Amino acid sequence: MSKSAILEIIKRNKPELVALPDLSVFQHDVPREELIKDFISVSTGNMSNVVSIIDSEVPLQTYLKEFISENYPLATTFYDTLNSEKDSSEVDFTQKPIDLFIAEAKLGVAENGGLWFDDSILKQRISTFACEHTLMIINHKKIVPTMHQAYQKISISGTGYGVFIAGPSKTADIEQSLVVGAQGAVSNTVILI
Amino acid sequence: MKVGLFVPCYIDQFFPEVGIATLQLLEKHDCQVIFPEKQTCCGQPMANSGMEQEGKKIYNDLAGLFYNCQYIVAPSPSCVHHIRSHYDIVKQTEEIIHLRKQTFDIVEFLVDILKIDHLEASFPHRVGLHQSCHGLRGMYLGKPSELMNDIPSKWDKVLKMVDGIDLAMLNRADECCGFGGTFAVAEEAVSVKMGKDRLADHNQNNVEVLTSGDMSCLMHLQGIAKRQKSGPKIVHIANILNGDQL
Amino acid sequence: MSQHSKRADSFIKDEARTDWHDKALWHVREKRDASAEQLPEWELLRETASQVKDNVLSNLDNYLIQFEAEAKKNGVIVHWAEDAADHNQIIGKILEKHNARKIVKSKSMLTEECKLNDFLEEKDIEIIDTDLGERIIQLRKEPPSHVVLPAIHIKKEEVGELFHQKLGTEKGNSDPTYLTKAARTHLRNKFFEADAAITGVNFGIAETGGVVICTNEGNADMGCHSAPVQIHCMGIEKLLPQAEHLGVFIRLLARSATGQPSTIYTSHYHKPRPGAEMHVVIVDNGRSIHLGKEDFRNSLKCIRCGACMNTCPIYRRSGGHSYHSTIPGPIGAILSPNKNLKEYSDLPFASTLCGSCSNVCPVKIDIHEQLYKWRQEIYKNNQLPKSKTIPLKITTRIFENPSVYNSLGKIARGSLRNLPGFMIYNNFNTWGKQRDLPDAPKEGFKQWYKKNRNE
Numbered sequence: 083m084s085k086s087a088i089l090e091i092i093k094r095n096k097p098e099l100v101a102l103p104d105l106s107v108f109q110h111d112v113p114r115e116e117l118i119k120d121f122i123s124v125s126t127g128n129m130s131n132v133v134s135i136i137d138s139e140v141p142l143q144t145y146l147k148e149f150i151s152e153n154y155p156l157a158t159t160f161y162d163t164l165n166s167e168k169d170s171s172e173v174d175f176t177q178k179p180i181d182l183f184i185a186e187a188k189l190g191v192a193e194n195g196g197l198w199f200d201d202s203i204l205k206q207r208i209s210t211f212a213c214e215h216t217l218m219i220i221n222h223k224k225i226v227p228t229m230h231q232a233y234q235k236i237s238i239s240g241t242g243y244g245v246f247i248a249g250p251s252k253t254a255d256i257e258q259s260l261v262v263g264a265q266g267a268v269s270n271t272v273i274l275i
Numbered sequence: 276m277k278v279g280l281f282v283p284c285y286i287d288q289f290f291p292e293v294g295i296a297t298l299q300l301l302e303k304h305d306c307q308v309i310f311p312e313k314q315t316c317c318g319q320p321m322a323n324s325g326m327e328q329e330g331k332k333i334y335n336d337l338a339g340l341f342y343n344c345q346y347i348v349a350p351s352p353s354c355v356h357h358i359r360s361h362y363d364i365v366k367q368t369e370e371i372i373h374l375r376k377q378t379f380d381i382v383e384f385l386v387d388i389l390k391i392d393h394l395e396a397s398f399p400h401r402v403g404l405h406q407s408c409h410g411l412r413g414m415y416l417g418k419p420s421e422l423m424n425d426i427p428s429k430w431d432k433v434l435k436m437v438d439g440i441d442l443a444m445l446n447r448a449d450e451c452c453g454f455g456g457t458f459a460v461a462e463e464a465v466s467v468k469m470g471k472d473r474l475a476d477h478n479q480n481n482v483e484v485l486t487s488g489d490m491s492c493l494m495h496l497q498g499i500a501k502r503q504k505s506g507p508k509i510v511h512i513a514n515i516l517n518g519d520q521l
Numbered sequence: 522m523s524q525h526s527k528r529a530d531s532f533i534k535d536e537a538r539t540d541w542h543d544k545a546l547w548h549v550r551e552k553r554d555a556s557a558e559q560l561p562e563w564e565l566l567r568e569t570a571s572q573v574k575d576n577v578l579s580n581l582d583n584y585l586i587q588f589e590a591e592a593k594k595n596g597v598i599v600h601w602a603e604d605a606a607d608h609n610q611i612i613g614k615i616l617e618k619h620n621a622r623k624i625v626k627s628k629s630m631l632t633e634e635c636k637l638n639d640f641l642e643e644k645d646i647e648i649i650d651t652d653l654g655e656r657i658i659q660l661r662k663e664p665p666s667h668v669v670l671p672a673i674h675i676k677k678e679e680v681g682e683l684f685h686q687k688l689g690t691e692k693g694n695s696d697p698t699y700l701t702k703a704a705r706t707h708l709r710n711k712f713f714e715a716d717a718a719i720t721g722v723n724f725g726i727a728e729t730g731g732v733v734i735c736t737n738e739g740n741a742d743m744g745c746h747s748a749p750v751q752i753h754c755m756g757i758e759k760l761l762p763q764a765e766h767l768g769v770f771i772r773l774l775a776r777s778a779t780g781q782p783s784t785i786y787t788s789h790y791h792k793p794r795p796g797a798e799m800h801v802v803i804v805d806n807g808r809s810i811h812l813g814k815e816d817f818r819n820s821l822k823c824i825r826c827g828a829c830m831n832t833c834p835i836y837r838r839s840g841g842h843s844y845h846s847t848i849p850g851p852i853g854a855i856l857s858p859n860k861n862l863k864e865y866s867d868l869p870f871a872s873t874l875c876g877s878c879s880n881v882c883p884v885k886i887d888i889h890e891q892l893y894k895w896r897q898e899i900y901k902n903n904q905l906p907k908s909k910t911i912p913l914k915i916t917t918r919i920f921e922n923p924s925v926y927n928s929l930g931k932i933a934r935g936s937l938r939n940l941p942g943f944m945i946y947n948n949f950n951t952w953g954k955q956r957d958l959p960d961a962p963k964e965g966f967k968q969w970y971k972k973n974r975n976e
Contacts, residue, residue, distance in 0.1 A: 084601040084602060084603045084607060084805075085589075085601040087603055088585075088601055088757065088803075088809055089582045089585065089586070091805075091809035091810060091812075091813075092582040092585070092757070092809045092812060094813065095810065095812040095813030096578060096579055096580070096581055096582065096812055097575075097578065097815070097818065098579060099576075099579045099580055100572070100575040100576045100578075100579045101576065102572070102762060103568075103569045103572040103573060105765055105766075105768070105769065107565065107569075108562060108569075108768070108769075128781075128782075128785065175713075176713040191783075193772070193782055193783075194775075194781075194782035195782070196787065201794075206746075207742070207745075207794055208743070208747060211739045211742045212743070212746075228768065228772065230765070230769075230772075231768075232768065233764050233765050233768045237764075238726065238729060238767070238789040238791070239726075239729035239730070239764075239789075241791075242595070242790075242791050242793075242794070243788070243789065243790055243791065243794070245786055245789065246783065246786070246787040247785065248782075248783055248784070248785050248786075249785050250785070251738050251785060251786075252738070253653045253654075253737060253738050254670075254737075254779075255652070255653040255654035255657065255701075256657075256680050256697040256700055256701065257675075257680075257697060258549070258670075258673070259677070259698075261698050263701070263702070263705065264701060264705065264737065264740070265708060265709075265712075265738040265743050266738065266739025266742070266743065266785075266786070267739075282966045284920070284926075287966040287967055288934075289959045289961070290959070291962050291965055291968075291969050292962075294966035294969075294970075295966065295969060310974070312923070312927075312967060313923040314923070315920040315921075315923055316920040316926075318920070320916060321916065321917055322897075323874065324896065324900070324905070324909060324913055325869075325896035325898075325899050325900035326900050326905075326910065326914075326917070327897055328897070328900070328901070329914065329917045330917065332921050333917070333920050336921070361893075408873065408874070408875035408876055408877075409876075412875065412876035412879070412880060412889075419877070419880050420554065421832065421877055421880035421881045422564065422880055423557050423560075423563040423564050424564050447547070449877075450834055450877075451834045451875035451877070453834065453873060454873065455873030455874065455875075456873075457870075457909070457913075458873050459952065460951040460952055461870055461909075462525070462526045462529060462870070462871060463526070463530075463952075463954060464526065464529050464530040465529045465533065465835050465871075467954075467955040468533050468536075468539065468838050469834050469835075469838065469873075470956075472838075494959055497957075497959065498952070498956030498959070499955065501956075502955060502957050
């Protein structure tokens with residue numbers, strides 16, 4: 083009832099059809115080194131710790147193990163999406179915060195440091211928000227210049243939920259003072275591989 | 276070139292020296308200036324208050340007075356902007372079309388039509404430019420700080436032709452002064468606060484003379500400065516360009 | 522005095538606080554400038570966004586039909602609300618069905634507009650705003666004073682005292698980090714206890730039937746992924762045709778709002794998670810009628826970035842509450858008269874028409890032109906006070922009659938050495954409260970001209 087009433091008024095009141103603009107003007111190639119430089123500088127600006135092991139020959143798992151024990155010495159509970167042996171759908175976030183979230187993003191965006199995760203990676207949507215700390219891995223070859231290219235590469239509806247995450251959660255709602263760790267993760271580390 | 280001089284009402288009544296400087300500037304640049312004495316006002320005070328319908332006769336009268344002039348020049352971007360943008364509510368007669376197309380602010384006229392490249396003027400003072408909103412955002416006489424494209428400033432261009440002038444940089448390059456026509460009285464508290472803040476910016480940057488293309492903004496700022504018994508001297512840009520001294 | 526000018530007057534009485542408020546917002550404007558400057562294509566992006574929205578408004582009915590069909594395919598339950606009451610009833614019913622008593626909400630100007638909190642509280646349902654700024658003003662029982670920075674008018678000491686009273690923080694501690702952590706702990710529990718989560722919507726995508734929500738705190742996600750029911754309230758004008766158009770708008774939104782290249786979280790919701798329920802409530806509440814007003818329909822393009830507030834010299838010096846409407850600032854001043862011309866007839870006059878708002882607007886709404894046009898509408902609808910129309914009508918008659926105009930000026934100057942009253946709209950007193958009048962010259966320009974140039 084409401085639906086037809088609303089649509090009826092819109093039909094009567096809308097202006098003549100206007101064509102959509104051309105978006106191809108926003109496609110430009112950026113050299114890879116520059117993309118990575120931009121990505122690192124923006125992510126750092128968003129208060130992420132960025133570590134590049136692009137040139138490292140150490141296997142990722144080995145590196146991560148060491149990195150985690152060095153940087154998160156107190157962490158005891160993990161939500162590790164790289165480890166397929168554990169069933170992450172069983173993890174309960176409501177009782178006690180999980181210390182560390184670990185996942186590899188499907189895509190990264192140089193202009194804003196956004197990393198794309200969807201249901202296929204997250205399993206539990208709340209995981210990346212409810213963990214105290216997040217550790218995100220991105221293959222440097224998967225970094226695109228802007229959101230225009232990002233939306234061409236991803237499918238926003240492919241899995242039911244997807245999110246760009248550009249850093250740890252933050253707020254400036256009290257006198258414009260930046261505070262990291264509002265409702266989501268209190269720290270975020272990005273490892274470029 | 277036959278140029279009609281339009282001297283807006285408040286300049287005629289309060290600041291005749293601005294009209295005189297404009298006239299002399301045009302004459303110096305070989306314009307044959309005529310001044311139709313029946314002119315009064317562009318109608319903006321009513322229109323900005325919502326009563327543009329009441330101003331139709333004023334619009335048509337003004338257009339009729341200047342129909343025989345190749346160009347119409349006024350020392351007020353605000354009035355020029357009003358004529359160009361808001362005279363769309365009357366029948367678009369030849370007179371109205373002519374007026375809307377051929378009316379220029381004095382600075383705009385010097386730069387775009389006369390294409391001057393030098394001025395016989397000297398003004399050895401530290402000057403702060405108030406970029407009045409209608410000239411800035413309505414006519415692009417300067418580059419609005421919000422926009423990211425390249426817009427060369429016509430105000431800067433002519434002021435830089437004046438010998439000895441020292442143009443000050445301001446903390447806020449183009450914030451509104453708070454005059455706004457009837458806004459000045461309808462929203463007195465905000466209007467005065469805006470003016471005080473503009474003056475403070477000029478003071479902080481050691482401005483000796485505050486200038487602008489719009490005398491209405493300057494009248495408001497001058498009123499506050501006088502009451503505070505401090506602040507820069509106020510001079511219309513036409514007087515500086517005309518070589519008038521303090 | 523109008524409502525706005527009265528409230529502005531009392532806001533400005535505390536000049537130091539006014540300066541503080543002005544500087545805080547100006548700083549945000551500066552961050553926006555710095556961020557926009559980095560994109561050579563900035564102005565083209567704005568133009569493109571404006572054109573995308575032109576297309577959306579011209580095809581809105583079809584996009585809404587498409588959105589609903591796609592959303593349904595994804596298992597989303599779609600509702601249509603004609604007005605605020607309808608919207609609240611629909612949400613009330615969803616909550617009733619799930620016996621939901623505890624609700625978390627993330628920032629939504631639409632639910633503010635519909636007064637959803639009041640409606641739910643009357644039913645004894647607990648509704649918690651989870652954005653930190655929103656939570657602060659909710660605890661203070663105040664409306665937001667800004668669409669993006671709802672608590673921008675409140676000092677940290679006041680937040681410290683408020684949290685001491687309501688959340689039991691230490692007395693006298695007003696450190697923003699300390700207070701934010703306290704709110705985090707308080708809200709964590711609320712998220713996990715919630716029976717339902719309600720959010721606003723930044724963008725709806727017609728082609729995929731999903732909604733996009735942008736936050737820095739992650740509060741919308743914490744709510745939606747915790748509660749068994751998620752409800753998204755979306756104005757009909759929020760649609761974009763396809764995913765690729767998000768590229769344009771996500772690039773513009775946060776840069777315009779706070780100068781960030783994007784918000785920390787840009788979340789795309791298309792299906793409920795297993796075992797949960799997802800609803801979208803499509804809300805009209807006057808928008809479809811607004812669409813029919815040619816001069817004013819552009820304002821439906823608004824993406825609620827708040828840039829026009831940050832740049833507005835009046836907003837910065839009068840505060841969001843001076844606008845006495847859900848959406849404050851320049852955009853609020855052109856949206857509100859659509860809802861109630863009489864009540865909001867003062868807002869289009871709370872502007873000098875300086876045009877800065879139109880220049881920062883990421884979708885190029887001609888805000889200051891619409892303010893001018895609303896003033897004309899207000900006069901046509903007899904909503905201008907006589908104290909304004911009578912002197913202006915007299916002034917008009919004088920301007921229409923050059924000989925009267927000439928002689929009035931001369932008489933005033935000659936006999937009284939005074940300024941002609943009609944020039945200052947018969948309002949010497951108000952002008953002169955804090956300003957001097959210019960000295961009356963000996964002669965006007967016309968007299969000078971007659972003497973010096975004629976003959």
